Amino acid sequence: xxxxxxxxxxxxxxxxxxxxxVTMGSHGSKPDALKSAIVMSDLMGSMQHDSDVVLExxxxxxxxxxxxxxx
Numbered sequence: 001x002x003x004x005x006x007x008x009x010x011x012x013x014x015x016x017x018x019x020x021x022v023t024m025g026s027h028g029s030k031p032d033a034l035k036s037a038i039v040m041s042d043l044m045g046s047m048q049h050d051s052d053v054v055l056e057x058x059x060x061x062x063x064x065x066x067x068x069x070x071x
Contacts (some may be wrong), residue, residue: 001006002049002050003051003052003053004018004019004041004045004049004050004052005051005052005053005054006018006019006024006040006041006046006051006052006053006054007019007053007054007055007056007058008033008034008037008053008054008055008064009055009056009057010030010056010057012021012071013023013028014026014027015020015028015029015030015032015033015067017033017036017037017040018031019040021043024036024037025037025040028066030055030057032057034053034064037053037064037065038053038064038065041053041065041067042067045067046067049067051066051067051069052057052064052065052066052067053065053066054069057070
């Protein structure tokens, strides 16, 4: 199956979670947005998709979570 890559990034005073350029959630804090993205990514992983969460913060990208990998 395909790759499901969720992005978490700030937009104004909110944090967005997106998948394929579509906003999946809007949150008031980075931790809340990350939790939400991880739940969505975990669900996609359980449906046999490769899945991860990428965090953009202060102009840097980092993989924050990967299905099946405990950081």
